[in-house]
Amino acid sequence: MSPHFTRVVKEVYGYENAHYMVAGHKSWQHGINAYYTEPEFLKMAIDTNMAHILVDLRDPATARREHIPGAVNFPAAGRLVQAAKEFNATLSKKLRKKARIIYYGDDPGLVERFHRTMRANYVENGYILNGGIKAWKARGYPTATGPMRRKVEYKGKTTLPGEMSIREFRKLVSGPHPGVVILDVRSPGEWLKTGIVPGAMTIPLDTMNRRWQEVPRDRDVVVHCAAGNRALQAWRLLTDKGYTRVRWVNGKLNKWSKGIVKKGLLKRGD
Amino acid sequence: MKRMKKIALLAAGAMLLAAQSQASGLVKANCAGCHKSDGRTIWGTIVPGSQTGSSLAVSTGSKVWKVVYDDNSELDNFLSARDLRDDKAVAVEFSRRGPGRVYAEEISYKPGYHFHTLDNIVTMAEVSKVLEKSPEEGHYMIVDARGIDNFIEGHLPNAVNIPYYRLLEFKDRLPKDKTTRVIAYCRGFT
Numbered sequence: 001m002s003p004h005f006t007r008v009v010k011e012v013y014g015y016e017n018a019h020y021m022v023a024g025h026k027s028w029q030h031g032i033n034a035y036y037t038e039p040e041f042l043k044m045a046i047d048t049n050m051a052h053i054l055v056d057l058r059d060p061a062t063a064r065r066e067h068i069p070g071a072v073n074f075p076a077a078g079r080l081v082q083a084a085k086e087f088n089a090t091l092s093k094k095l096r097k098k099a100r101i102i103y104y105g106d107d108p109g110l111v112e113r114f115h116r117t118m119r120a121n122y123v124e125n126g127y128i129l130n131g132g133i134k135a136w137k138a139r140g141y142p143t144a145t146g147p148m149r150r151k152v153e154y155k156g157k158t159t160l161p162g163e164m165s166i167r168e169f170r171k172l173v174s175g176p177h178p179g180v181v182i183l184d185v186r187s188p189g190e191w192l193k194t195g196i197v198p199g200a201m202t203i204p205l206d207t208m209n210r211r212w213q214e215v216p217r218d219r220d221v222v223v224h225c226a227a228g229n230r231a232l233q234a235w236r237l238l239t240d241k242g243y244t245r246v247r248w249v250n251g252k253l254n255k256w257s258k259g260i261v262k263k264g265l266l267k268r269g270d
Numbered sequence: 271m272k273r274m275k276k277i278a279l280l281a282a283g284a285m286l287l288a289a290q291s292q293a294s295g296l297v298k299a300n301c302a303g304c305h306k307s308d309g310r311t312i313w314g315t316i317v318p319g320s321q322t323g324s325s326l327a328v329s330t331g332s333k334v335w336k337v338v339y340d341d342n343s344e345l346d347n348f349l350s351a352r353d354l355r356d357d358k359a360v361a362v363e364f365s366r367r368g369p370g371r372v373y374a375e376e377i378s379y380k381p382g383y384h385f386h387t388l389d390n391i392v393t394m395a396e397v398s399k400v401l402e403k404s405p406e407e408g409h410y411m412i413v414d415a416r417g418i419d420n421f422i423e424g425h426l427p428n429a430v431n432i433p434y435y436r437l438l439e440f441k442d443r444l445p446k447d448k449t450t451r452v453i454a455y456c457r458g459f460t
Contacts, residue, residue: 004382024458
């Protein structure tokens with residue numbers, strides 16, 4: 001997306017000083033760089049029972065007075081290394097891999113340093129809650145009062161809303177799938193280059209804003225693209241329009257497409 | 271005095287050039303930096319909602335061209351104009367023109383940058399350095415070009431979400447000052 005974005009912004013909109021970071025957010029995250037999540041995501045994780053660990057880094061008295069529901073408290077001011085060590089000791093192998101770890105506090109610099117310390121030494125996953133508890137409250141989300149847990153635990157699913165795994169999708173398209181609409185939202189150039197799933201409906205994501213009504217409401221729809229990002233965006237658009245039977249495939253096309261996608265199925269014109 | 275004359279001459283020249291390109295209406299102002307009119311190619315953007323299986327409308331700012339195509343037209347990397355997004359930058363090479371319409375010999379669109387050419391690329395290290403200053407101080411904007419759900423899940427510090435696939439809807443989020451350093455990112459290597 002960003003190579004296209006940059007070219008359009010530069011050559012069509014006239015921003016001379018436009019560049020793109022080719023490494024992308026994935027590589028950025030794999031480093032020890034700060035990475036932020038929004039209150040909306042945390043709210044969704046809580047509401048949909050998605051596996052997460054919420055870590056409040058403020059001092060115990062402040063945190064007890066008001067905190068985000070479900071948070072565990074690891075005070076970090078003046079004892080960052082110690083707090084990181086303590087928190088790490090509570091993480092099981094499964095937790096480390098599966099749950100999204102979200103940190104917040106009232107000093108953004110301290111939270112960034114804590115996140116970096118955790119990443120560099122202990123655990124690969126981790127997010128910083130953008131704006132902390134202030135931003136959380138500004139959105140009208142609920143807070144809690146009282147003693148906080150020190151024991152880290154989590155339950156819940158690890159998938160995003162509407163997500164279908166590659167394994168499940170490959171199983172679906174390997175055999176006959178009557179009644180299920182496969183929606184391919186990649187660009188026309190990609191359809192021509194790699195081919196499409198036989199019988200798939202093709203609507204590029206960037207034309208969905210005016211063509212979404214072509215998607216049937218009364219059938220199961222599975223959206224895929226080349227990696228998952230565009231499928232998720234199409235899922236969001238359709239869900240916002242009131243579609244209830246849509247799912248999206250999260251994962252790379254080349255992991256499931258062998259022997260399934262075929263070339264020469266698309267015709268000129270309408 | 272001499273200098274004044276020179277400036278006046280330059281201004282007159284510039285006006286003449288602008289008038290010429292406007293008169294032909296073949297090249298959109300933004301495209302004119304790289305593309306010159308050859309009298310049979312239109313460089314412009316797709317008029318939203320005009321795309322059908324046999325026609326589309328292309329705006330060059332001063333003029334809107336109705337473009338028709340058929341099975342004999344060469345379509346570069348697509349099969350129907352319906353699959354091209356609103357406002358997409360396109361080039362139309364035409365042969366015949368009738369009243370209010372042209373027939374396309376070839377239609378092509380602007381692809382993205384190829385990262386292997388290394389043009390317009392910044393590294394993660396450079397971005398880290400840029401992020402040491404605030405956007406106001408450093409005169410920059412970090413743009414997350416992915417969708418809203420991807421953005422709220424996780425994003426770079428100070429990033430602004432402008433989903434590329436909904437650019438028309440979100441373009442107001444681009445900086446007012448066009449000299450601002452814009453750094454976009456997405457998933458990477460897709």
